[in-house]
Amino acid sequence: xxxxxxxxxxxxxxxxxxxxxxxxxxxxxxxxxxxxxxxxxxxxxxxxxxxxxxxxxxxxxxxxxxxxxxxxxxxxxxxxxxxxxxxxxxxxxxxxxxxxxxxxxxxxxxxxxxxxxxxxxxxxxxxxxxxxxxxxxxxxxxxxxxxxxxxxxxxxxxxxxxxxxxxxxxxxxxxxxxxxxxxxxxxxxxxxxxxxxxxxxxxxxxxxxxxxxxxxxxxxxxxxxxxxxxxxxxxxxxxxxxxxxxxxxxxxxxxxxxxxxxxxxxxxxxxxxxxxxxxxxxxxxxxxxxxxxxxxxxxxxxxxxxxxxxxxxxxxxxxxxxxxxxxxxxxxxxxxxxxxxxxxxxxxxxxxxxxxxxxxxxxxxxxxxxxxxxxxxxxxxxxxx
Numbered sequence: 001x002x003x004x005x006x007x008x009x010x011x012x013x014x015x016x017x018x019x020x021x022x023x024x025x026x027x028x029x030x031x032x033x034x035x036x037x038x039x040x041x042x043x044x045x046x047x048x049x050x051x052x053x054x055x056x057x058x059x060x061x062x063x064x065x066x067x068x069x070x071x072x073x074x075x076x077x078x079x080x081x082x083x084x085x086x087x088x089x090x091x092x093x094x095x096x097x098x099x100x101x102x103x104x105x106x107x108x109x110x111x112x113x114x115x116x117x118x119x120x121x122x123x124x125x126x127x128x129x130x131x132x133x134x135x136x137x138x139x140x141x142x143x144x145x146x147x148x149x150x151x152x153x154x155x156x157x158x159x160x161x162x163x164x165x166x167x168x169x170x171x172x173x174x175x176x177x178x179x180x181x182x183x184x185x186x187x188x189x190x191x192x193x194x195x196x197x198x199x200x201x202x203x204x205x206x207x208x209x210x211x212x213x214x215x216x217x218x219x220x221x222x223x224x225x226x227x228x229x230x231x232x233x234x235x236x237x238x239x240x241x242x243x244x245x246x247x248x249x250x251x252x253x254x255x256x257x258x259x260x261x262x263x264x265x266x267x268x269x270x271x272x273x274x275x276x277x278x279x280x281x282x283x284x285x286x287x288x289x290x291x292x293x294x295x296x297x298x299x300x301x302x303x304x305x306x307x308x309x310x311x312x313x314x315x316x317x318x319x320x321x322x323x324x325x326x327x328x329x330x331x332x333x334x335x336x337x338x339x340x341x342x343x344x345x346x347x348x349x350x351x352x353x354x355x356x357x358x359x360x361x362x363x364x365x366x367x368x369x370x371x372x373x374x375x376x377x378x379x380x381x382x383x384x385x
Contacts, residue, residue, distance in 0.1 A: 007034025023099030025176030031069035057343025072370035131202030143171035150207025157227035264312035335362030
């Protein structure tokens with residue numbers, strides 16, 4: 001498990017006590033950037049996500065999608081021998097990441113204060129539903145809980161319909177991404193001070209941070225944001241429209257682009273129509289404008305309009321299904337898809353890493369997600385316990 005020395009986190013060792021999604025997503029990002037990640041799992045079944053489907057030959061594709069490039073060892077942290085082994089790892093580690101509910105690490109005896117005193121260079125990152133402080137700190141949380149409490153579900157869904165969860169676990173993934181930023185910031189500070197920092201990430205905090213536009217809009221207008229479907233609350237047309245064989249998104253952010261759109265659609269008169277001749281007018285009359293655009297765009301295929309709008313320089317895009325996304329030539333050219341091995345040697349396609357560094361366009365030497373306790377013997381020999 002030797003990452004490329006050209007990667008920015010090469011030489012950094014992470015002890016990973018996380019499970020399910022937010023923490024493993026964070027440590028996967030660190031591993032992709034070159035860190036060595038030692039995943040410490042519960043001997044009784046390992047990471048909870050190993051038991052979440054779909055399964056291939058009895059192994060979880062869910063687990064495999066977020067645990068590449070990691071080593072695995074199963075430790076019972078209530079047993080003295082296993083605690084000694086963890087201590088030996090922490091003595092050599094740069095980063096500890098955990099995503100237990102607040103208070104669990106205290107019960108195990110691995111508090112920030114205790115570890116900072118013993119390993120002053122260690123960066124200690126905690127990801128939890130509500131953070132290490134505040135009245136909700138001891139509450140458990142899952143992705144949908146913080147999507148609801150954080151206001152995101154209140155602005156997601158069709159206009160006039162019921163609130164809806166975002167189609168991916170943005171509560172977990174957002175926390176994992178913010179944790180990655182916090183950890184790297186702590187490493188940068190350590191390079192100057194020689195001392196590690198505590199990184200405290202709350203899933204709810206991250207949802208608040210992601211709600212930048214609705215919060216600002218409410219503060220400015222006093223109007224409570226509500227679900228709007230696919231359209232934008234302040235820019236029109238900025239929506240999904242019906243074509244002859246599917247759907248296409250058109251995003252027009254100013255009057256010049258709107259005139260260009262009207263010319264491309266052979267409807268130049270729309271640009272002079274007082275209902276549509278300014279951003280405010282188009283917002284006020286978004287229902288009428290959508291009806292006009294749906295009628296015009298339904299006269300030809302999505303591919304036809306994509307060619308027309310591309311030539312006109314109008315921002316647009318088709319509604320891709322997941323299979324269409326995987327076949328997309330640009331996604332493939334950007335090396336955004338990886339294949340790992342799972343089960344009895346079967347290939348599983350997973351999402352790649354969007355961070356491109358220097359001239360590298362793809363992740364090199366991607367390691368398959370580990371079997372539970374796969375690296376025990378090597379790690380025991382290495383850490384001398």
